[in-house]
Amino acid sequence: MFCLIVSKEIKSDIVFENEHVSAFKDINPQAPVHILIVSKKHLKSLAETGPEDVPLLGEMQRAAVELAARYKLDDGFRLVVNNGREAGQSVDHLHYHLLGGRRLKWPPG
Ligand code: AMP
Numbered sequence: 001m002f003c004l005i006v007s008k009e010i011k012s013d014i015v016f017e018n019e020h021v022s023a024f025k026d027i028n029p030q031a032p033v034h035i036l037i038v039s040k041k042h043l044k045s046l047a048e049t050g051p052e053d054v055p056l057l058g059e060m061q062r063a064a065v066e067l068a069a070r071y072k073l074d075d076g077f078r079l080v081v082n083n084g085r086e087a088g089q090s091v092d093h094l095h096y097h098l099l100g101g102r103r104l105k106w107p108p109g
Contacts, residue, residue, distance in 0.1 A: 001091060001093070002036075002038050002091055002093035002095065003042055003093065005022070005024060005038070006022045006038060006040055012024040012025070012027075013025040015035060015067065015070075016035075016037075016063055016066065016067055018059070018063070019040070020039065020040055020041070020055075020056055020059040020060075021037060021038065021039060021040060021056075021059050021060055021063045022037075022038050022040060023035050023036065023037045023038065023063055023067060023098075024036055024038070026097070030097075030099060031099040031100060031101050031102050031104070032100070032101030032102055033071045033073060033077070033098065033099065033100045033101040034097065034098070034099055035067055035071075035097075035098040036095045036096070036097060036098075037060050037063050037064055037067070037095060037096040037097075037098060038093060038094070038095045039056055039060060039093075039094045039095070041053070041056060041094075042093060043093070043094040044092045044093065044094070045083050045084065045089060045092065045094060046081045046083045046094060047083050047084070048094070049094065060094075060096055061079065061096070064077075064079050064096060064098045067098055068098065068100065071100065071101070073100035073101065076100065076104070077098060077099060077100035078097075078098075078099045078100065078104050079096050079097070079098055079099075080096065080097040080099065080108075081094075081095070081096055081097075082097075
């Protein structure tokens with residue numbers, strides 16, 4: 001389904017895009033800023049990445065840093081990957097959650 005968003009066949013609120021990464025607002029936000037940073041390459045999960053995907057993962061994390069600056073998350077932000085059902089992964093396409101704009105509790109639920 002995220003492939004359809006990345007290819008713009010499904011409409012979404014895209015806030016960042018480059019050759020490797022697309023980022024859009026989460027449809028069910030858990031914080032004032034909740035952006036999904038999605039790989040354009042289809043990988044099911046973080047666990048499915050290999051050594052060849054290290055540059056892609058760097059691109060995704062750098063996108064998070066750029067978005068955190070753009071959304072002025074100067075007091076803090078969180079970058080989360082849910083890997084697998086037990087961790088809460090519901091969409092089988094590699095993505096990071098960028099969360100911020102409120103105080104975030106630790107440990108997470
Ligand atoms: P995860 O549960 O870690 O796999 O994260 C999937 C996220 O995708 C959830 O936070 C959902 O709210 C979000 N989501 C599902 N469908 C859409 C959509 N069409 N547009 C934006 N976000 C979505």
